[in-house]
Amino acid sequence: MRNLLNFLLKYNNLIVFLILEGIALYLLANGNHYHNSRIVNGVQGITNGINERISNTRSYLSLREINSDLASQNSSLRNTISELAQEQSIDFTDVNDTVTGQQYSYTPARVINNSVNRQKNFFTIDKGTRQGIRPDMAVICGNSAAGMIVGCSENFSVAISMLNLDFKLSARLKSNGYFGSLTWDGKNYRYALLNEIPQHISVNVGDTIETTAYSAIFPEGIPIGTVVEPKKSGSDFYVIKVALFTDFKKLNYVDVIANLRRNERLELENRFK
Amino acid sequence: MINSALRLILSGILLIFFQILILNNIQFSGYVNPYVYIMIIMMIPSTTPAWLLLIISFFTGLIIDLFSGSPGMHTGATVLAAFSRPLVLRLIAPRDGYESGSDLSLAVYGLRWFFIYASAIVLIHHTALFFLEVFRFEGFFRTILRILVSSAFTLGFILLLEYYRKGK
Numbered sequence: 001m002r003n004l005l006n007f008l009l010k011y012n013n014l015i016v017f018l019i020l021e022g023i024a025l026y027l028l029a030n031g032n033h034y035h036n037s038r039i040v041n042g043v044q045g046i047t048n049g050i051n052e053r054i055s056n057t058r059s060y061l062s063l064r065e066i067n068s069d070l071a072s073q074n075s076s077l078r079n080t081i082s083e084l085a086q087e088q089s090i091d092f093t094d095v096n097d098t099v100t101g102q103q104y105s106y107t108p109a110r111v112i113n114n115s116v117n118r119q120k121n122f123f124t125i126d127k128g129t130r131q132g133i134r135p136d137m138a139v140i141c142g143n144s145a146a147g148m149i150v151g152c153s154e155n156f157s158v159a160i161s162m163l164n165l166d167f168k169l170s171a172r173l174k175s176n177g178y179f180g181s182l183t184w185d186g187k188n189y190r191y192a193l194l195n196e197i198p199q200h201i202s203v204n205v206g207d208t209i210e211t212t213a214y215s216a217i218f219p220e221g222i223p224i225g226t227v228v229e230p231k232k233s234g235s236d237f238y239v240i241k242v243a244l245f246t247d248f249k250k251l252n253y254v255d256v257i258a259n260l261r262r263n264e265r266l267e268l269e270n271r272f273k
Numbered sequence: 274m275i276n277s278a279l280r281l282i283l284s285g286i287l288l289i290f291f292q293i294l295i296l297n298n299i300q301f302s303g304y305v306n307p308y309v310y311i312m313i314i315m316m317i318p319s320t321t322p323a324w325l326l327l328i329i330s331f332f333t334g335l336i337i338d339l340f341s342g343s344p345g346m347h348t349g350a351t352v353l354a355a356f357s358r359p360l361v362l363r364l365i366a367p368r369d370g371y372e373s374g375s376d377l378s379l380a381v382y383g384l385r386w387f388f389i390y391a392s393a394i395v396l397i398h399h400t401a402l403f404f405l406e407v408f409r410f411e412g413f414f415r416t417i418l419r420i421l422v423s424s425a426f427t428l429g430f431i432l433l434l435e436y437y438r439k440g441k
Contacts, residue, residue: 013323017356020331024349028405031344038408 104219106255107131109139114161116189116248121161123147123251128155138218138257144245145169145224146254148217157256163189163248170215171224174208176201182209182224182242189248192225194240201238203230209242216262285313289333293340296430304419307426308347310337311398312434314355315391316378319371323359330355343406350402354394361393379432380439391431392424399424 008015028035059066113124127133129152137149139159147159147167160167163184171194172179180196194209207227213220225242233239292310299305314330334351338344362371367382379387399420407416 013327013356013359016324016327017352020327020352021349021356024331024334024345024352026345027338028345028349032346035345035405035408 103259103261105258105260107133107258109133109157109254109256111251111254112156114248114251116161116163119165119186121163121248122150122158123161123248125157125159125254125256126155127256128152128157130154132258133157133256134258136217136262137259138222139254140222140257141246141251141254143223145211145218145222146246146248146251149256161248162192162244162246169218169224170212171209172212173197173201173203173227174210174221174223175204179212179214180237180240190243191228192242192244194227194242195237197238197240199232199236199238203227203238203240205229209240216259216265219257219259281316284316285333288313289336292337297341304422305426306419306423307430308337308399308402308423309427309430309434311351311354311395311427312391312431314351314358314398315394315431316376318374319362319377320373323356326355326358327352346402346405349405350398353401354398357397358394361390361397365389365393378438379435387435388428388432391435392428395424395427395431396420399427 029039030036107127109125109127111123112126115121115123125133125139133149133152135149135151139146139148145162147161147164149157150160151158162169162182165184165186167184169182170179171182178197178201180194182192182194184192197203205227209224209227211218211220211222211224223245225244227240228243229241231239231241288310292308296307296309299307310333313333314326317326317329330351331348334348337347337351341347362377365386367386371377372381375381377390382390403416403420403423
Protein backbone atom coordinates (compact mmCIF):
# COMPACT_ATOMS: atom_id res chain seq x y z
CA MET A 1 0.00 0.00 0.00
CA ARG A 2 2.76 2.32 0.99
CA ASN A 3 4.69 1.43 -2.10
CA LEU A 4 1.68 2.08 -4.22
CA LEU A 5 1.23 5.53 -2.67
CA ASN A 6 4.89 6.27 -3.22
CA PHE A 7 4.57 5.20 -6.79
CA LEU A 8 1.52 7.40 -7.31
CA LEU A 9 3.27 10.36 -5.74
CA LYS A 10 6.38 9.85 -7.79
CA TYR A 11 4.58 9.65 -11.09
CA ASN A 12 1.59 11.82 -10.31
CA ASN A 13 2.24 14.15 -13.23
CA LEU A 14 2.53 11.32 -15.67
CA ILE A 15 -0.67 9.77 -14.33
CA VAL A 16 -2.59 13.04 -14.57
CA PHE A 17 -1.23 13.49 -18.09
CA LEU A 18 -2.25 10.00 -19.15
CA ILE A 19 -5.74 10.38 -17.70
CA LEU A 20 -6.33 13.74 -19.37
CA GLU A 21 -4.85 12.59 -22.67
CA GLY A 22 -7.01 9.49 -22.45
CA ILE A 23 -10.10 11.64 -22.01
CA ALA A 24 -9.05 13.78 -24.97
CA LEU A 25 -8.56 10.75 -27.21
CA TYR A 26 -11.86 9.32 -26.03
CA LEU A 27 -13.58 12.55 -27.02
CA LEU A 28 -11.69 12.50 -30.33
CA ALA A 29 -12.78 8.97 -31.10
CA ASN A 30 -16.39 9.47 -30.11
CA GLY A 31 -17.04 13.00 -31.24
CA ASN A 32 -15.75 12.77 -34.80
CA HIS A 33 -17.12 10.32 -37.34
CA TYR A 34 -13.92 10.42 -39.33
CA HIS A 35 -11.62 9.57 -36.43
CA ASN A 36 -14.05 6.98 -35.17
CA SER A 37 -14.12 5.13 -38.48
CA ARG A 38 -10.33 5.38 -38.83
CA ILE A 39 -9.85 3.82 -35.41
CA VAL A 40 -12.46 1.11 -35.98
CA ASN A 41 -10.91 0.28 -39.35
CA GLY A 42 -7.43 0.21 -37.89
CA VAL A 43 -8.44 -2.13 -35.10
CA GLN A 44 -10.32 -4.33 -37.52
CA GLY A 45 -7.31 -4.41 -39.82
CA ILE A 46 -5.14 -5.65 -36.97
CA THR A 47 -7.62 -8.29 -35.82
CA ASN A 48 -8.23 -9.40 -39.40
CA GLY A 49 -4.50 -9.78 -39.94
CA ILE A 50 -4.19 -11.89 -36.81
CA ASN A 51 -7.21 -13.98 -37.74
CA GLU A 52 -5.78 -14.58 -41.19
CA ARG A 53 -2.51 -15.82 -39.70
CA ILE A 54 -4.39 -18.11 -37.35
CA SER A 55 -6.53 -19.54 -40.12
CA ASN A 56 -3.47 -19.96 -42.36
CA THR A 57 -1.72 -21.94 -39.67
CA ARG A 58 -4.83 -23.94 -38.97
CA SER A 59 -5.37 -24.82 -42.61
CA TYR A 60 -1.76 -25.94 -42.82
CA LEU A 61 -2.22 -28.18 -39.81
CA SER A 62 -5.34 -29.77 -41.28
CA LEU A 63 -3.71 -30.52 -44.63
CA ARG A 64 -3.67 -34.23 -43.83
CA GLU A 65 -7.46 -34.34 -43.40
CA ILE A 66 -8.04 -32.26 -46.50
CA ASN A 67 -5.79 -34.60 -48.41
CA SER A 68 -7.69 -37.72 -47.42
CA ASP A 69 -10.99 -35.93 -48.10
CA LEU A 70 -9.81 -35.06 -51.59
CA ALA A 71 -8.59 -38.58 -52.20
CA SER A 72 -11.96 -40.09 -51.29
CA GLN A 73 -13.77 -37.46 -53.36
CA ASN A 74 -11.47 -38.24 -56.25
CA SER A 75 -12.19 -41.95 -56.13
CA SER A 76 -15.96 -41.37 -55.96
CA LEU A 77 -15.70 -39.05 -58.96
CA ARG A 78 -13.75 -41.70 -60.82
CA ASN A 79 -16.55 -44.14 -60.11
CA THR A 80 -19.09 -41.70 -61.51
CA ILE A 81 -17.00 -41.19 -64.61
CA SER A 82 -16.75 -44.90 -65.31
CA GLU A 83 -20.51 -45.24 -64.86
CA LEU A 84 -21.21 -42.32 -67.15
CA ALA A 85 -18.68 -43.32 -69.76
CA GLN A 86 -20.94 -46.13 -70.92
CA GLU A 87 -23.95 -43.92 -71.61
CA GLN A 88 -22.01 -40.90 -72.72
CA SER A 89 -21.39 -41.72 -76.31
CA ILE A 90 -25.09 -41.99 -77.15
CA ASP A 91 -26.90 -38.77 -76.43
CA PHE A 92 -27.07 -35.34 -74.84
CA THR A 93 -27.22 -35.65 -71.10
CA ASP A 94 -30.38 -33.67 -71.07
CA VAL A 95 -31.72 -32.58 -67.72
CA ASN A 96 -35.27 -31.34 -67.80
CA ASP A 97 -34.79 -28.98 -64.93
CA THR A 98 -37.27 -26.13 -65.02
CA VAL A 99 -36.38 -24.80 -61.57
CA THR A 100 -32.71 -23.95 -61.84
CA GLY A 101 -32.95 -23.90 -65.61
CA GLN A 102 -29.94 -25.48 -67.24
CA GLN A 103 -29.04 -23.30 -70.19
CA TYR A 104 -26.35 -25.20 -72.04
CA SER A 105 -25.96 -28.90 -72.55
CA TYR A 106 -22.83 -30.51 -73.94
CA THR A 107 -22.37 -33.58 -76.01
CA PRO A 108 -19.02 -35.05 -77.04
CA ALA A 109 -18.26 -35.90 -80.68
CA ARG A 110 -15.38 -36.96 -82.87
CA VAL A 111 -14.13 -35.12 -85.91
CA ILE A 112 -14.07 -37.49 -88.86
CA ASN A 113 -13.24 -35.11 -91.68
CA ASN A 114 -11.39 -31.86 -91.54
CA SER A 115 -9.38 -29.44 -93.64
CA VAL A 116 -7.34 -26.35 -92.97
CA ASN A 117 -5.84 -25.48 -96.31
CA ARG A 118 -8.84 -24.14 -98.24
CA GLN A 119 -10.41 -20.72 -98.05
CA LYS A 120 -13.71 -22.14 -96.86
CA ASN A 121 -13.00 -24.96 -94.46
CA PHE A 122 -15.58 -27.24 -92.88
CA PHE A 123 -15.27 -30.27 -90.66
CA THR A 124 -17.56 -33.24 -90.18
CA ILE A 125 -18.44 -34.85 -86.86
CA ASP A 126 -19.83 -38.28 -86.16
CA LYS A 127 -23.16 -37.23 -84.64
CA GLY A 128 -26.34 -36.00 -86.24
CA THR A 129 -30.01 -35.30 -85.65
CA ARG A 130 -30.50 -38.70 -84.06
CA GLN A 131 -28.15 -37.65 -81.25
CA GLY A 132 -29.88 -34.29 -80.95
CA ILE A 133 -27.47 -32.15 -82.96
CA ARG A 134 -29.13 -29.25 -84.75
CA PRO A 135 -27.77 -26.43 -86.91
CA ASP A 136 -26.53 -23.32 -85.08
CA MET A 137 -25.00 -25.17 -82.20
CA ALA A 138 -21.53 -24.23 -81.05
CA VAL A 139 -18.55 -26.53 -81.30
CA ILE A 140 -15.65 -26.26 -78.89
CA CYS A 141 -12.44 -28.19 -78.70
CA GLY A 142 -11.14 -28.71 -75.20
CA ASN A 143 -12.19 -25.37 -73.77
CA SER A 144 -11.77 -23.14 -76.79
CA ALA A 145 -14.06 -22.22 -79.67
CA ALA A 146 -13.79 -24.23 -82.87
CA GLY A 147 -16.82 -23.59 -85.06
CA MET A 148 -20.57 -24.04 -85.39
CA ILE A 149 -22.91 -26.63 -86.84
CA VAL A 150 -24.36 -25.69 -90.23
CA GLY A 151 -25.96 -28.91 -91.44
CA CYS A 152 -27.02 -32.26 -90.07
CA SER A 153 -27.91 -35.62 -91.45
CA GLU A 154 -29.22 -38.47 -89.35
CA ASN A 155 -25.81 -39.57 -88.08
CA PHE A 156 -23.41 -36.84 -89.17
CA SER A 157 -23.13 -33.10 -88.95
CA VAL A 158 -21.06 -30.58 -90.83
CA ALA A 159 -19.67 -27.65 -88.94
CA ILE A 160 -18.26 -24.46 -90.35
CA SER A 161 -14.73 -24.11 -89.06
CA MET A 162 -13.41 -20.85 -87.73
CA LEU A 163 -11.02 -21.10 -90.67
CA ASN A 164 -13.66 -20.06 -93.16
CA LEU A 165 -13.99 -16.72 -94.89
CA ASP A 166 -17.72 -16.75 -94.17
CA PHE A 167 -17.29 -17.44 -90.48
CA LYS A 168 -18.06 -14.50 -88.22
CA LEU A 169 -18.10 -14.59 -84.45
CA SER A 170 -18.79 -11.96 -81.86
CA ALA A 171 -15.72 -11.82 -79.59
CA ARG A 172 -14.42 -9.54 -76.92
CA LEU A 173 -11.28 -8.64 -75.02
CA LYS A 174 -11.40 -10.38 -71.68
CA SER A 175 -9.50 -7.58 -69.93
CA ASN A 176 -11.89 -4.73 -70.66
CA GLY A 177 -14.97 -6.25 -72.28
CA TYR A 178 -14.86 -4.37 -75.62
CA PHE A 179 -16.28 -6.58 -78.33
CA GLY A 180 -15.77 -6.84 -82.02
CA SER A 181 -16.18 -9.45 -84.69
CA LEU A 182 -13.72 -12.23 -85.33
CA THR A 183 -13.02 -13.34 -88.91
CA TRP A 184 -10.40 -15.30 -90.75
CA ASP A 185 -8.34 -13.78 -93.53
CA GLY A 186 -7.59 -17.09 -95.28
CA LYS A 187 -3.83 -16.91 -94.81
CA ASN A 188 -2.64 -18.92 -91.84
CA TYR A 189 -4.58 -21.58 -89.95
CA ARG A 190 -3.04 -20.45 -86.60
CA TYR A 191 -4.28 -16.85 -86.72
CA ALA A 192 -7.59 -15.02 -87.02
CA LEU A 193 -8.42 -11.32 -87.08
CA LEU A 194 -10.47 -9.34 -84.58
CA ASN A 195 -12.04 -6.20 -86.06
CA GLU A 196 -14.16 -3.29 -84.84
CA ILE A 197 -12.25 -2.62 -81.62
CA PRO A 198 -11.97 1.19 -81.44
CA GLN A 199 -8.48 2.62 -81.34
CA HIS A 200 -8.73 4.55 -78.10
CA ILE A 201 -8.62 1.30 -76.19
CA SER A 202 -5.30 -0.05 -75.09
CA VAL A 203 -4.79 -3.57 -76.42
CA ASN A 204 -1.80 -5.48 -75.17
CA VAL A 205 -0.03 -8.39 -76.71
CA GLY A 206 -1.09 -11.51 -74.84
CA ASP A 207 -4.60 -10.30 -73.93
CA THR A 208 -7.17 -13.09 -74.05
CA ILE A 209 -10.02 -12.98 -76.55
CA GLU A 210 -13.22 -14.78 -75.56
CA THR A 211 -16.73 -15.25 -76.91
CA THR A 212 -19.71 -13.11 -76.02
CA ALA A 213 -23.25 -14.37 -75.57
CA TYR A 214 -24.61 -12.02 -78.24
CA SER A 215 -25.05 -14.65 -80.92
CA ALA A 216 -27.15 -17.02 -78.75
CA ILE A 217 -24.90 -19.78 -80.07
CA PHE A 218 -21.76 -19.70 -77.96
CA PRO A 219 -21.90 -19.45 -74.20
CA GLU A 220 -20.25 -16.39 -72.78
CA GLY A 221 -16.56 -16.48 -71.96
CA ILE A 222 -15.29 -19.37 -74.06
CA PRO A 223 -11.63 -18.54 -74.77
CA ILE A 224 -10.69 -18.09 -78.43
CA GLY A 225 -7.08 -16.96 -78.51
CA THR A 226 -4.53 -14.36 -77.47
CA VAL A 227 -3.58 -11.05 -79.06
CA VAL A 228 -0.40 -11.30 -81.10
CA GLU A 229 -0.29 -8.01 -82.90
CA PRO A 230 -2.74 -5.12 -82.50
CA LYS A 231 -2.37 -3.18 -85.75
CA LYS A 232 -3.81 0.28 -86.27
CA SER A 233 -5.43 0.40 -89.65
CA GLY A 234 -6.35 3.54 -91.58
CA SER A 235 -9.85 3.60 -90.13
CA ASP A 236 -10.80 4.16 -86.50
CA PHE A 237 -10.51 0.49 -85.63
CA TYR A 238 -7.77 -1.94 -84.78
CA VAL A 239 -7.13 -5.01 -86.85
CA ILE A 240 -5.95 -7.40 -84.16
CA LYS A 241 -4.11 -10.55 -85.07
CA VAL A 242 -5.23 -13.33 -82.75
CA ALA A 243 -3.37 -16.61 -82.16
CA LEU A 244 -6.07 -19.26 -81.88
CA PHE A 245 -6.06 -21.65 -78.95
CA THR A 246 -7.56 -24.38 -81.07
CA ASP A 247 -5.09 -26.17 -83.29
CA PHE A 248 -7.25 -27.13 -86.27
CA LYS A 249 -4.62 -29.44 -87.64
CA LYS A 250 -5.11 -31.89 -84.80
CA LEU A 251 -8.81 -31.34 -84.23
CA ASN A 252 -10.08 -34.67 -82.94
CA TYR A 253 -12.44 -34.71 -79.99
CA VAL A 254 -14.87 -31.81 -79.75
CA ASP A 255 -17.91 -30.89 -77.69
CA VAL A 256 -21.15 -29.64 -79.21
CA ILE A 257 -23.00 -27.09 -77.11
CA ALA A 258 -26.75 -26.75 -77.32
CA ASN A 259 -28.32 -23.56 -76.03
CA LEU A 260 -31.57 -24.75 -74.50
CA ARG A 261 -32.96 -21.22 -74.29
CA ARG A 262 -32.04 -20.17 -77.80
CA ASN A 263 -35.55 -20.40 -79.25
CA GLU A 264 -37.09 -18.54 -76.35
CA ARG A 265 -34.58 -15.77 -76.77
CA LEU A 266 -34.85 -15.50 -80.55
CA GLU A 267 -38.63 -15.40 -80.36
CA LEU A 268 -38.49 -12.53 -77.95
CA GLU A 269 -35.88 -10.66 -79.96
CA ASN A 270 -37.77 -11.14 -83.23
CA ARG A 271 -40.83 -9.49 -81.80
CA PHE A 272 -38.96 -6.20 -81.80
CA LYS A 273 -37.56 -6.38 -85.31
CA MET B 274 0.29 37.68 -6.16
CA ILE B 275 -3.47 37.74 -6.40
CA ASN B 276 -3.15 40.61 -8.79
CA SER B 277 -0.82 38.75 -11.14
CA ALA B 278 -3.00 35.62 -11.05
CA LEU B 279 -6.02 37.72 -11.95
CA ARG B 280 -4.12 39.30 -14.83
CA LEU B 281 -3.11 35.87 -16.04
CA ILE B 282 -6.69 34.62 -16.04
CA LEU B 283 -7.87 37.78 -17.80
CA SER B 284 -5.25 37.52 -20.53
CA GLY B 285 -6.07 33.83 -20.90
CA ILE B 286 -9.72 34.65 -21.52
CA LEU B 287 -8.74 37.36 -23.98
CA LEU B 288 -6.51 34.92 -25.84
CA ILE B 289 -9.31 32.37 -26.07
CA PHE B 290 -11.68 35.00 -27.43
CA PHE B 291 -9.02 36.14 -29.90
CA GLN B 292 -8.61 32.56 -31.04
CA ILE B 293 -12.31 31.73 -31.33
CA LEU B 294 -13.59 34.98 -32.75
CA ILE B 295 -10.80 35.97 -35.12
CA LEU B 296 -8.14 33.34 -35.81
CA ASN B 297 -10.57 30.45 -36.24
CA ASN B 298 -12.22 32.40 -39.03
CA ILE B 299 -9.08 32.90 -41.07
CA GLN B 300 -9.64 30.89 -44.23
CA PHE B 301 -6.32 31.25 -45.94
CA SER B 302 -5.20 28.41 -48.22
CA GLY B 303 -5.63 25.58 -45.71
CA TYR B 304 -1.98 25.78 -44.76
CA VAL B 305 -2.23 28.72 -42.40
CA ASN B 306 -4.10 27.99 -39.20
CA PRO B 307 -2.45 29.91 -36.35
CA TYR B 308 -3.37 28.71 -32.86
CA VAL B 309 -2.22 31.51 -30.58
CA TYR B 310 -4.17 30.31 -27.53
CA ILE B 311 -1.25 27.98 -26.77
CA MET B 312 0.42 31.10 -25.34
CA ILE B 313 -1.69 30.53 -22.21
CA ILE B 314 0.36 27.43 -21.49
CA MET B 315 3.57 29.41 -21.92
CA MET B 316 2.61 32.28 -19.66
CA ILE B 317 1.80 30.23 -16.57
CA PRO B 318 4.60 30.78 -13.97
CA SER B 319 7.31 28.17 -13.67
CA THR B 320 6.45 27.56 -10.00
CA THR B 321 3.02 26.16 -10.88
CA PRO B 322 2.81 22.40 -10.10
CA ALA B 323 2.73 20.25 -13.16
CA TRP B 324 -0.63 18.63 -12.43
CA LEU B 325 -2.31 22.03 -12.16
CA LEU B 326 -0.73 23.03 -15.46
CA LEU B 327 -2.10 19.86 -17.04
CA ILE B 328 -5.60 20.51 -15.75
CA ILE B 329 -5.55 24.14 -16.91
CA SER B 330 -4.36 23.01 -20.34
CA PHE B 331 -7.07 20.37 -20.47
CA PHE B 332 -9.83 22.90 -19.93
CA THR B 333 -8.24 25.42 -22.28
CA GLY B 334 -8.18 22.81 -25.03
CA LEU B 335 -11.70 21.71 -24.19
CA ILE B 336 -13.06 25.25 -24.53
CA ILE B 337 -11.34 25.72 -27.89
CA ASP B 338 -12.66 22.34 -29.00
CA LEU B 339 -16.19 23.21 -28.02
CA PHE B 340 -16.08 26.37 -30.06
CA SER B 341 -14.41 24.89 -33.12
CA GLY B 342 -16.48 21.71 -33.24
CA SER B 343 -13.57 19.30 -33.05
CA PRO B 344 -13.93 17.35 -29.79
CA GLY B 345 -10.67 16.05 -28.36
CA MET B 346 -8.29 17.45 -30.97
CA HIS B 347 -7.14 20.64 -29.26
CA THR B 348 -7.52 19.04 -25.85
CA GLY B 349 -5.10 16.26 -26.73
CA ALA B 350 -2.55 18.56 -28.32
CA THR B 351 -2.66 21.14 -25.53
CA VAL B 352 -2.33 18.56 -22.75
CA LEU B 353 0.68 17.11 -24.56
CA ALA B 354 2.25 20.56 -24.87
CA ALA B 355 1.64 21.22 -21.16
CA PHE B 356 3.13 17.87 -20.22
CA SER B 357 6.29 18.57 -22.18
CA ARG B 358 6.66 22.13 -20.85
CA PRO B 359 8.66 21.20 -17.71
CA LEU B 360 11.00 19.18 -19.87
CA VAL B 361 11.48 22.03 -22.33
CA LEU B 362 12.09 24.45 -19.46
CA ARG B 363 14.71 22.13 -17.96
CA LEU B 364 16.48 21.71 -21.29
CA ILE B 365 16.79 25.42 -22.06
CA ALA B 366 17.25 26.70 -18.50
CA PRO B 367 19.40 29.83 -18.25
CA ARG B 368 22.69 29.41 -16.41
CA ASP B 369 21.44 30.76 -13.09
CA GLY B 370 18.04 29.04 -13.26
CA TYR B 371 14.59 30.58 -13.18
CA GLU B 372 13.77 33.28 -10.67
CA SER B 373 10.76 32.14 -8.72
CA GLY B 374 7.79 34.39 -9.21
CA SER B 375 9.01 35.92 -12.45
CA ASP B 376 7.10 35.78 -15.71
CA LEU B 377 8.29 33.33 -18.33
CA SER B 378 8.41 36.18 -20.79
CA LEU B 379 10.53 37.87 -23.38
CA ALA B 380 10.92 40.88 -21.14
CA VAL B 381 12.63 38.88 -18.40
CA TYR B 382 14.68 36.24 -20.24
CA GLY B 383 15.42 37.91 -23.54
CA LEU B 384 14.44 37.32 -27.17
CA ARG B 385 16.71 34.37 -27.88
CA TRP B 386 15.55 32.32 -24.89
CA PHE B 387 11.92 33.15 -25.46
CA PHE B 388 12.09 32.32 -29.14
CA ILE B 389 13.50 28.85 -28.45
CA TYR B 390 10.97 28.26 -25.68
CA ALA B 391 8.00 29.40 -27.74
CA SER B 392 9.01 27.53 -30.89
CA ALA B 393 9.52 24.28 -28.96
CA ILE B 394 6.07 24.45 -27.34
CA VAL B 395 4.36 25.60 -30.53
CA LEU B 396 5.98 22.87 -32.62
CA ILE B 397 5.00 20.16 -30.13
CA HIS B 398 1.45 21.47 -29.97
CA HIS B 399 1.00 21.91 -33.71
CA THR B 400 2.54 18.56 -34.57
CA ALA B 401 0.17 16.77 -32.22
CA LEU B 402 -2.79 18.86 -33.34
CA PHE B 403 -2.35 18.50 -37.09
CA PHE B 404 -1.65 14.79 -36.92
CA LEU B 405 -4.68 14.29 -34.71
CA GLU B 406 -6.67 16.26 -37.28
CA VAL B 407 -5.70 14.24 -40.37
CA PHE B 408 -5.24 11.07 -38.30
CA ARG B 409 -3.17 9.17 -40.82
CA PHE B 410 0.35 9.10 -42.20
CA GLU B 411 -0.55 9.30 -45.86
CA GLY B 412 0.41 12.72 -47.19
CA PHE B 413 2.98 12.90 -44.40
CA PHE B 414 5.01 15.74 -45.91
CA ARG B 415 1.96 17.81 -46.69
CA THR B 416 1.02 17.62 -43.02
CA ILE B 417 4.59 18.53 -42.05
CA LEU B 418 4.41 21.55 -44.33
CA ARG B 419 1.11 22.62 -42.78
CA ILE B 420 2.65 22.26 -39.33
CA LEU B 421 5.67 24.38 -40.24
CA VAL B 422 3.73 27.14 -41.97
CA SER B 423 1.12 27.39 -39.23
CA SER B 424 3.79 27.29 -36.54
CA ALA B 425 5.57 30.20 -38.19
CA PHE B 426 2.37 32.25 -38.17
CA THR B 427 1.55 31.32 -34.58
CA LEU B 428 5.08 32.27 -33.51
CA GLY B 429 4.77 35.59 -35.30
CA PHE B 430 1.56 36.40 -33.42
CA ILE B 431 3.05 35.30 -30.10
CA LEU B 432 6.18 37.44 -30.56
CA LEU B 433 4.02 40.45 -31.44
CA LEU B 434 1.94 39.95 -28.30
CA GLU B 435 5.10 39.51 -26.20
CA TYR B 436 6.56 42.76 -27.49
CA TYR B 437 3.26 44.42 -26.71
CA ARG B 438 3.42 43.04 -23.14
CA LYS B 439 7.01 44.17 -22.80
CA GLY B 440 6.20 47.66 -24.02
CA LYS B 441 3.45 47.97 -21.47
